[in-house]
Amino acid sequence: MKTHTFTSECFRLYKERVEHWLHKFGLTEWSVEVQQMQIGSGINAQVQYNHVKRHAIFRLTENTEGDYGLTTDPDRLALHEVLHLLVASLVETTAARQSAYDDLVVAEEHAFINRVMRVL
Numbered sequence: 001m002k003t004h005t006f007t008s009e010c011f012r013l014y015k016e017r018v019e020h021w022l023h024k025f026g027l028t029e030w031s032v033e034v035q036q037m038q039i040g041s042g043i044n045a046q047v048q049y050n051h052v053k054r055h056a057i058f059r060l061t062e063n064t065e066g067d068y069g070l071t072t073d074p075d076r077l078a079l080h081e082v083l084h085l086l087v088a089s090l091v092e093t094t095a096a097r098q099s100a101y102d103d104l105v106v107a108e109e110h111a112f113i114n115r116v117m118r119v120l
Helices: 009-025 072-088 088-097 103-119
Strands: 004-006 030-038 045-050 054-059 063-065
Touching: 009 030, 009 072, 009 088, 045 072, 063 088, 072 088, 072 103, 088 103
Parallel strands: 030 054
Antiparallel strands: 004 063, 045 054
């Protein structure tokens, strides 16, 4: 098993890139915390959010083990976690409405597409 340690410099870059991607995708309505703490085995980063309160906590782990292709690049990890937040409204609304064709789901789908188009 390979072991990787995320340094304070990695955390600084992760936090910077989380903020960059949030801004780039226009997710400025979210209240966000960025932390570094030991998360768990095989997990390099994660985001936990409350969709209703629009609050999210992004975490970068301290140490990880694994040799199954997980990235250790703070920028790629930040982008991955921000993308979870990007689809949060669409996922939550679809689950609540239980239909991909409900008017609110379609509106969230278009909001998602418009945010992605800002970056592409």
